[in-house]
Amino acid sequence: MSFEKAIEKLSPLSEYSIYILLSLYDGEKHGYGVIVKTREWTDGKTELKTATVYAAINRFIDYGLVVHAKEFEGKKYYKITDEGIAFLKHEHNKIRLLNNNIEAVMHEEEL
Secondary structure, three states: OOHHHHHHHOOOOOOOHHHHHHHHHHOOOOHHHHHHHHHHHHOHHHOOOOHHHHHHHHHHHHOEEEEEEEEEEOEEEEOOOOOHHHHHHHHHHHHEEEHHHHHHHHHHHHH
16 A cells, blocks of 8 residues: 555554554564563553554554564564655654644743
């Protein structure tokens, strides 16, 4: 599927989905590796479930954002594609804009 179709159908991503893509941006991982990395990044505040991770990965595969990279010791490893990186950057830009607007409005209230 096209990048535009992914934007149309998947954006905006949930926090969980962003962490899943971000963890694959950090390097190839199997599903449990995604869970561990997310837990590490969030100091345990975000706990992904196995079913959530694999449902998202399969959806990302359908849209060409993630591919199966290899199988090692019975575990499937996944990696983000160039389209997945572009999609993650798109989501990051949206979050950055949102954050800037929140900061501006909240700062105005403090004055």
